[in-house]
Amino acid sequence: xDTTDITLENIQQAYARIKPYIHRTPILTSGTINxxxxxxxxxxxENFQKIGAFKIRGATNAILSLGAAALKNGVATHSxxxxxxxxxLAAKNNNIPAYIVMPETxxxxxxxxxxxxxxxxxxxxxxxxxxxxxxxxTVTRTGAVFIHPYDNDAVIAGQATAALxxxxxxxxxxxxxxxVGGGGLISxxxxxxxxxxxxxxxxxxxxxxxxxxxRSWKAGKLLKNEQPASLADGLLxxxxxxxxxxxxxxxxxxxxxxxxxxxxxxxxVWERMKIIIEPSCAVxxxxxxxxxxxxxxxxxxxxxxGGNVDLRNLPF
Amino acid sequence: xDTTDITLENIQQAYARIKPYIHRTPILTSGTINxxxxxxxxxxxENFQKIGAFKIRGATNAILSLGAAALKNGVATHSxxxxxxxxxLAAKNNNIPAYIVMPETxxxxxxxxxxxxxxxxxxxxxxxxxxxxxxxxTVTRTGAVFIHPYDNDAVIAGQATAALxxxxxxxxxxxxxxxVGGGGLISxxxxxxxxxxxxxxxxxxxxxxxxxxxRSWKAGKLLKNEQPASLADGLLxxxxxxxxxxxxxxxxxxxxxxxxxxxxxxxxVWERMKIIIEPSCAVxxxxxxxxxxxxxxxxxxxxxxGGNVDLRNLPF
Numbered sequence: 001x002d003t004t005d006i007t008l009e010n011i012q013q014a015y016a017r018i019k020p021y022i023h024r025t026p027i028l029t030s031g032t033i034n035x036x037x038x039x040x041x042x043x044x045x046e047n048f049q050k051i052g053a054f055k056i057r058g059a060t061n062a063i064l065s066l067g068a069a070a071l072k073n074g075v076a077t078h079s080x081x082x083x084x085x086x087x088x089l090a091a092k093n094n095n096i097p098a099y100i101v102m103p104e105t106x107x108x109x110x111x112x113x114x115x116x117x118x119x120x121x122x123x124x125x126x127x128x129x130x131x132x133x134x135x136x137x138t139v140t141r142t143g144a145v146f147i148h149p150y151d152n153d154a155v156i157a158g159q160a161t162a163a164l165x166x167x168x169x170x171x172x173x174x175x176x177x178x179x180v181g182g183g184g185l186i187s188x189x190x191x192x193x194x195x196x197x198x199x200x201x202x203x204x205x206x207x208x209x210x211x212x213x214x215r216s217w218k219a220g221k222l223l224k225n226e227q228p229a230s231l232a233d234g235l236l237x238x239x240x241x242x243x244x245x246x247x248x249x250x251x252x253x254x255x256x257x258x259x260x261x262x263x264x265x266x267x268x269v270w271e272r273m274k275i276i277i278e279p280s281c282a283v284x285x286x287x288x289x290x291x292x293x294x295x296x297x298x299x300x301x302x303x304x305x306g307g308n309v310d311l312r313n314l315p316f
Numbered sequence: 317x318d319t320t321d322i323t324l325e326n327i328q329q330a331y332a333r334i335k336p337y338i339h340r341t342p343i344l345t346s347g348t349i350n351x352x353x354x355x356x357x358x359x360x361x362e363n364f365q366k367i368g369a370f371k372i373r374g375a376t377n378a379i380l381s382l383g384a385a386a387l388k389n390g391v392a393t394h395s396x397x398x399x400x401x402x403x404x405l406a407a408k409n410n411n412i413p414a415y416i417v418m419p420e421t422x423x424x425x426x427x428x429x430x431x432x433x434x435x436x437x438x439x440x441x442x443x444x445x446x447x448x449x450x451x452x453x454t455v456t457r458t459g460a461v462f463i464h465p466y467d468n469d470a471v472i473a474g475q476a477t478a479a480l481x482x483x484x485x486x487x488x489x490x491x492x493x494x495x496v497g498g499g500g501l502i503s504x505x506x507x508x509x510x511x512x513x514x515x516x517x518x519x520x521x522x523x524x525x526x527x528x529x530x531r532s533w534k535a536g537k538l539l540k541n542e543q544p545a546s547l548a549d550g551l552l553x554x555x556x557x558x559x560x561x562x563x564x565x566x567x568x569x570x571x572x573x574x575x576x577x578x579x580x581x582x583x584x585v586w587e588r589m590k591i592i593i594e595p596s597c598a599v600x601x602x603x604x605x606x607x608x609x610x611x612x613x614x615x616x617x618x619x620x621x622g623g624n625v626d627l628r629n630l631p632f
Contacts, residue, residue, distance in 0.1 A: 026342065028364075047590045048589075052590060267627065270592060271627065273364075274363045274591060274592040274593075274623035275591050275592065276586060276590040276592060277590075307590035311583065311586060311587065311632055312632065314627070314630075316627055316628065
């Protein structure tokens, strides 16, 4: 272990801190999917989590880890996805203001959700440069603390608590899988597994249309997504140095999946498990079904990351 | 109690019989929906049940209640819905043939599901008369036993076991709600509540486009649906004398809901609970939200009956 790596104690403290603000989500199984995969799959249902995704874990821990003085002017972030809602709700739970920079093209339903938690939304042009510039202006104007969606150890320690609960209920798994986008969840997951169940393999699924994690992991250096494109819109971000570090050190494999495989896996979960998952969330199951032979007979935990979909715009 | 009414012992025996063949489904809650209703709602998730609906309970009990001699030529029914799949799977589990009469207009996905369980599908014209005639011919040809979807005490005792599990986990509920179509589920539910928790009210929700139960209950005699029409396609059947008897005796209220209320309640559950329910299944929640004032502050169990929807044809 590097002396600077997040420790097991950090993660356990994060869990104690966030517990009053999150759901302990259920673990579900499906006879049909087990039969299809010829494996025993345990789905950790973070789609049932507050705000409909695991991101509330990291956002809550990041805010609670800061002292009252640091938080006196609130928190800020840029996101059009689940991290935006997570920061908005975590700020509301702590009675501090939240400022969320969103592209002016963000779906109204997502803007309303963030505003519904009492956060102020600041619109910007839909480019990475505009996002970062608008965020900087917002931080300067308000004095709020920026909470990055994944390049932040307190966020990673918070995301790690999903795997902590999974291993507590299902010790001795052969494999734990989750998707990789910016790498916050897979980093936290890999750390927990490393500390508590070192014989368990950690595997990430990634859309081939946004495959920077796969390429960076192979190359041993950061290679960004230039034109990421996938239905799995929660996984378009590129790794940071921090998340690449954890992935290099603690993740055993990254499996790429194409769009049709993502849609098929999403549909399978909807039809057979009768639960709603978003496209990003289907990626690890798609990866598993893609490399079925390697997982035959194994016990596999999959973190189902979220269920926030636009019901008027489904891919099937 | 009438000497001929289903007894608590009948229901407990049914439960012991079917237990190896069914899931004990989870009970979920939603903070958002509780807030909206200003009540504590416990959702019994039969959408997670085998075949995706509670009907496997009644079908399994009906088959297991018959002796080997009666079953030697298999079982038959007419249904294009969840009862068809339930009979097909229950027959398969017992290694006997099943013959399912379905209208030639039935969706292919439902026909395939039934055939997937190994049942023989016999097509007929899409009228009630053709169904009944084709069923009669099938029974004559094969010697199979007809298992009616609800006008059958063994089926009702089986359906009753969902409420048995609900009351075991959540004793002392103020109200238990479920939908009413032909009346099998509400009859079984009302009987269990009567025996185990007589202070608990039993309330049914019914689509106003197929309101025979409401009218029959008010009139004290069977009044059929002539041209039933509702998205809640599992609730188009009319009561039988048997189910009207149980409803008259043990059900406290029937609440009508319109199509828009059904769609809104279905959407609410999809969006907030991230679980898939079919339109029929949304009816009791729609009823509750329709008469919110009467249920304020109460603890309410709702049986979520099923999750079999055509994902290419959603009402929103």
